[in-house]
Amino acid sequence: MENEYREIRLQKAARLRELGVDPYALRTPERQPCAALVKAFEANNPEGTTEPKPVPGATAGRVLSLRMMGKKVAFLDVWDESGKIQFYINQKEVSPQEWEVFTNLDLGDWLWGKGDVTRTKTGEITLFVKTLKLLTKSLAVPPLEKSGGLQEKELRYRKRYADLLADPERRKTFATRSRVIFEIRKFLDGRGFMEVETPVLHAIAGGGTARPFVTHHNTLDQDLYLRIALELPLKRLLVGGFEKVYEIGRNFRNEGVDATHNPEFTMLELYQAYTDYYGMMELMESMLVHLLKTIRGADTDLSKVEWDGQVLNFTPPFRRVSYGELFKECTGIDMNDEAAVRAKAASLDIPKTFGHWKLVDELFDRFVQGKLDNPTFLTDYPTAICPLAKKKVENPQVAERFEIFCKGMELGNAFSELNDPVDQLARFEEQVKKGKVEKDEEVPKEVDYDYVEALEYGMPPAGGIGIGIDRIVMLMTNQHSIRDILLFPHMRKEE
RNA sequence: CCGCCCGUAGCUCAGUCGGUAGAGCAGCAGACUUUUAAUCUGUGGGUCGAAGGUUCGAUUCCUUCCGGGCGGACCA
Numbered sequence: 001m002e003n004e005y006r007e008i009r010l011q012k013a014a015r016l017r018e019l020g021v022d023p024y025a026l027r028t029p030e031r032q033p034c035a036a037l038v039k040a041f042e043a044n045n046p047e048g049t050t051e052p053k054p055v056p057g058a059t060a061g062r063v064l065s066l067r068m069m070g071k072k073v074a075f076l077d078v079w080d081e082s083g084k085i086q087f088y089i090n091q092k093e094v095s096p097q098e099w100e101v102f103t104n105l106d107l108g109d110w111l112w113g114k115g116d117v118t119r120t121k122t123g124e125i126t127l128f129v130k131t132l133k134l135l136t137k138s139l140a141v142p143p144l145e146k147s148g149g150l151q152e153k154e155l156r157y158r159k160r161y162a163d164l165l166a167d168p169e170r171r172k173t174f175a176t177r178s179r180v181i182f183e184i185r186k187f188l189d190g191r192g193f194m195e196v197e198t199p200v201l202h203a204i205a206g207g208g209t210a211r212p213f214v215t216h217h218n219t220l221d222q223d224l225y226l227r228i229a230l231e232l233p234l235k236r237l238l239v240g241g242f243e244k245v246y247e248i249g250r251n252f253r254n255e256g257v258d259a260t261h262n263p264e265f266t267m268l269e270l271y272q273a274y275t276d277y278y279g280m281m282e283l284m285e286s287m288l289v290h291l292l293k294t295i296r297g298a299d300t301d302l303s304k305v306e307w308d309g310q311v312l313n314f315t316p317p318f319r320r321v322s323y324g325e326l327f328k329e330c331t332g333i334d335m336n337d338e339a340a341v342r343a344k345a346a347s348l349d350i351p352k353t354f355g356h357w358k359l360v361d362e363l364f365d366r367f368v369q370g371k372l373d374n375p376t377f378l379t380d381y382p383t384a385i386c387p388l389a390k391k392k393v394e395n396p397q398v399a400e401r402f403e404i405f406c407k408g409m410e411l412g413n414a415f416s417e418l419n420d421p422v423d424q425l426a427r428f429e430e431q432v433k434k435g436k437v438e439k440d441e442e443v444p445k446e447v448d449y450d451y452v453e454a455l456e457y458g459m460p461p462a463g464g465i466g467i468g469i470d471r472i473v474m475l476m477t478n479q480h481s482i483r484d485i486l487l488f489p490h491m492r493k494e495e
Numbered sequence: 496c497c498g499c500c501c502g503u504a505g506c507u508c509a510g511u512c513g514g515u516a517g518a519g520c521a522g523c524a525g526a527c528u529u530u531u532a533a534u535c536u537g538u539g540g541g542u543c544g545a546a547g548g549u550u551c552g553a554u555u556c557c558u559u560c561c562g563g564g565c566g567g568a569c570c571a
Contacts, residue, residue, distance in 0.1 A: 003504090003505060003540085004505085004522070004523090004539080004540060005505055005521080005522065006505090008522070008523080065531085065532080067530050067531075067533055067534095068527085068530090068533095069527065069528055069529070069530060069533085070526080070527045070528050071526090071527085071528090072528060073527095073528045073529075073530090074530085075529075075530045075531075075533085077531085086530085086531080088529075088530090090528075091528090092528090106522095107521075120529050120530075120531095121529050121530095122529065122530070122531070124529090124530085124531070126529085140505075141505045141506070141521060141522085142505095142506090142521095143505085143506055143507090144506070144507095144520065144521070144532090145532080146507095146519095146520060146521095146532040147505095147506050147507055147519070147520035147521065147532090148506065148507030148508075148519090148520080149506080149507080150506070150507090151506085151507065151508090152501095152502085152506095152507090152563080152564095153563070153564060154502090154562070154563045154564080155506090155563095157563090158563095162506095166506090208571090209570095210570070210571080211570085251571085253570070253571075254570095255569070255570040255571090256496095256568085256569055256570055258569090258570090259565085260570095260571075261569095261570065261571065265571070267571085362569095365569085365570090366568095403571095409571080410571055411571090412571095413571080442570080466571090468571055470571090471571075491562090491563090492561090492562065492563085493562095494561085494562065
């Protein structure tokens, strides 16, 4: 905060105040986007025009370059969200007070100008300023493209505003993120889904397995958890009679932070009555294709989608392979062979307190998950690790659940939703009991009896899916780190 | 949590085999009335991430800590 630049700029602001100029203008005079002025000129001066026909106009933006020619003339690059336009300012063309404003201008300041748009001798479309107004004085030096922009990742994440203002490309990534979410809503709207909002504060951290954040409500004197999943409230809505619901919202998990994990992240969860996990596979495929075509472009070749240097095939139908089959393929062990699984786990640093199916899941994560590059539906998980999914009729040992993986990353997780309240209660009780024995902090500590009671009123057969929006955005923007698609990724406190 | 790497001016980066530091941009002063990363001349700017140790002397070597990056472990 303390530096020579700040002092000089504060002095300039004080000087302007003496002249009766507010360095933080209350209002902006009428204006058009920078790019609109350029366009208007081009429209009036088609290709081949010899004598330029000036177009009057006014615009505003941030000054990011200033070139003086002598004491009385200057060229400025002015940027707004739409792009850039050059200002030409000549002492003879503006009032003495305006010239004074100009001489106290710094890089980073926001400036409004009005005049005629025409071409300079060198061909640059330029606003020849007749009237100008300082909109905002900046006290900090903006990172400048010609001096290398903002490179240090820590600075880019902590001071995202500086990162964004320094580089229009970075702004584009976040604009794309916004469009991805817009297109998801559009896609779901087209299928008749209703968007809902459910509580972030939960009395029981259910609907998934993850360590939750704990907080406390003072007047109720009650501990609360930040939600780790959206699942249970949404399925209560199916009981209530809504048939297609979804929520796009923030989840919180008190776990690791790395290139693909942020403590808070955005999930889409949707539930649809009268379908099952096969319906969810179709929906997932269609949604990904819709997003690739609308975000990456209508001419995108689905069989050659590049992501972080890898070429992936998104042509539906995606590969479908069962959990047990792939487990066998990658570990050489039958997942039902308890002795072999335990022996394998013992050779690694996996807690001995874990039961058989927890061990299977641990081995799976280590040996299988990272190998799946092309989008793959991994189906029929062991029932023991799927307390919210229906069992397969022909083999109750496995459940109608799939996870879709891509580049070793889980993109989505779906079930044929369990709606038998008696079975659900038994599975919850088993899960809580096991969690205590295994000292597994990711498992809910108590049974959500209210949810079981909701099922007693009858939930229609349904398919449901949860999709990690951040990872979808990474895929669509071809980014490698979650920090580059979150505006404000979580950072440790400084000092 | 483990391994490797990084932290020097507002920004991007050099550098010091141990003798308290440089460049470009930015700033300030000056020259130039159509520039395009404008050019030219002059000039100010640093507790070299923090603390401790070794040393006559540490920004440099060592230790610890803080923050970050990449990879691994764990989780979505």
